[in-house]
Amino acid sequence: MPHLENNLFFYAFLLYLLSSVVYLAVFWFRAERAYRLALVIFAVALILHTAALLVRSIEGSRMPFASMYEFILVFSWGTAALYLFGCWKYKIHITGVLVLPLEILFLGYALTVKTEAQPLVPALQSIWLQLHVAAAVFAYGLFALSFAASALYLIFQKGKDDYFIAARSLDKLIYYFIAAGFPFMTLVIITGAIWAEEAWGTWWNWDPKETWALVTWLIYALYLHFRRTKQWSGRAAAWVALAGFIAVIFTLFGVTLLMPGAHSY
Numbered sequence: 652m653p654h655l656e657n658n659l660f661f662y663a664f665l666l667y668l669l670s671s672v673v674y675l676a677v678f679w680f681r682a683e684r685a686y687r688l689a690l691v692i693f694a695v696a697l698i699l700h701t702a703a704l705l706v707r708s709i710e711g712s713r714m715p716f717a718s719m720y721e722f723i724l725v726f727s728w729g730t731a732a733l734y735l736f737g738c739w740k741y742k743i744h745i746t747g748v749l750v751l752p753l754e755i756l757f758l759g760y761a762l763t764v765k766t767e768a769q770p771l772v773p774a775l776q777s778i779w780l781q782l783h784v785a786a787a788v789f790a791y792g793l794f795a796l797s798f799a800a801s802a803l804y805l806i807f808q809k810g811k812d813d814y815f816i817a818a819r820s821l822d823k824l825i826y827y828f829i830a831a832g833f834p835f836m837t838l839v840i841i842t843g844a845i846w847a848e849e850a851w852g853t854w855w856n857w858d859p860k861e862t863w864a865l866v867t868w869l870i871y872a873l874y875l876h877f878r879r880t881k882q883w884s885g886r887a888a889a890w891v892a893l894a895g896f897i898a899v900i901f902t903l904f905g906v907t908l909l910m911p912g913a914h915s916y
Contacts, residue, residue, distance in 0.1 A: 656710065659703035660724070664758050666696035667731075671751035678748045686744045690735075693747070697731045704728060711768030716784040718769075719907060723761040726903075727754050729788035730795045737796065743824060749799035760904070779846035786838035791899055793832030794871070798896035800824040801889040822885060825892050826878055829871055836868050859910035863902040870895040 673689035676682065704724060707715045715721040734750045737743040804821040843861065844854045855861060874891045877883035883891065 656703050656706040659699050659706060660758070663696045663699035663703060664755070664762075666692055666699065667751060667754045667758065670696060670747075671755055674747045674751050678745070686747075689747065690738060690744065693731070693751070694735060697728070697735060700724075700728050700731065707768055714781055714784075715768075716780060718764075718766050720761055720764045720766045722784065722787075722903075723757050723764075725784065725788055726791055727757040727761070729792035730754065730757075733789070733792045733796060741824075741827075743796070743800075745803060746796060746799040746824070749802055750796065753795055753799070777846055777849055779842050779849060783839060783842040783846050786835045786842055790832045790835035790839055791903070793828045793835070794896050794899050797825050797828035797832065797892050800828060801892040801896075804889045805886060805893075822888070825889060829874055829892060829895070833868075833871050833875060836864075836871060840864060840868055859906045860902060863898065863906050867895060867898040867902055870898055 670689050670692040673685065673692060677685045677689055704715055707721070707724075711717075715725055730750065731754055734743070734747065738747070800821050804825065807821065843864065847856070847861075848854045870891065874883070874888065874895060877891075878888055
């Protein structure tokens with residue numbers, strides 16, 4: 652089973668890489684029709700990614716939520732699934748130019764922290780853990796899409812509609828992604844607090860990861876507030892959205908590497 656899981660992830664990684672190359676070619680040469688090829692390759696990669704997660708879940712007799720390695724795999728899967736849904740529903744193909752490199756970076760990092768499936772430690776044997784991680788997958792996946800849209804907006808500078816986006820401006824996409832992800836980020840903090848009380852007997856103890864999750868929530872709360880009141884828009888709003896995702900990345904990786912705390916499993 653571990654051999655099958657490794658092979659599935661390996662081939663998924665290669666297909667994500669190939670899809671990324673095709674997306675970059677589509678973006679560079681404005682080959683509108685070629686994005687379908689990139690999307691098909693991406694979809695096959697996502698299927699293999701899904702199969703690998705299922706194999707790991709069966710092997711461990713649990714959801715793959717117990718370690719940094721597993722969370723990265725699930726987080727990157729959520730980002731990919733949300734992107735594919737967005738392509739089907741809202742024609743957001745252009746964001747794949749940055750979503751795919753993110754997938755490659757996340758999975759590449761996962762390979763450096765790979766662990767075998769192990770039984771859950773007592774603190775992780777909770778339904779609140781599953782809800783906490785599931786909410787984080789949706790929140791961070793949507794924020795990753797907002798990052799891609801923000802970066803492209805700043806590259807295009809004027810943020811005009813592009814034929815890849817089917818009449819939806821990048822500025823609106825940023826707002827939609829963050830507005831959709833913010834409720835899930837709120838659930839991340841709420842379910843995390845309930846889980847902390849159950850596992851450690853306290854709702855909040857200013858653990859580094861808790862603190863940075865709150866910082867992330869505040870950045871996106873400020874974005875939504877000032878975006879709704881029309882005090883921020885365009886480039887200013889895009890920069891705040893980028894800052895929010897930087898906080899996401901630091902919460903996931905920087906805190907784990909530089910400020911280990913109660914979340915170190």
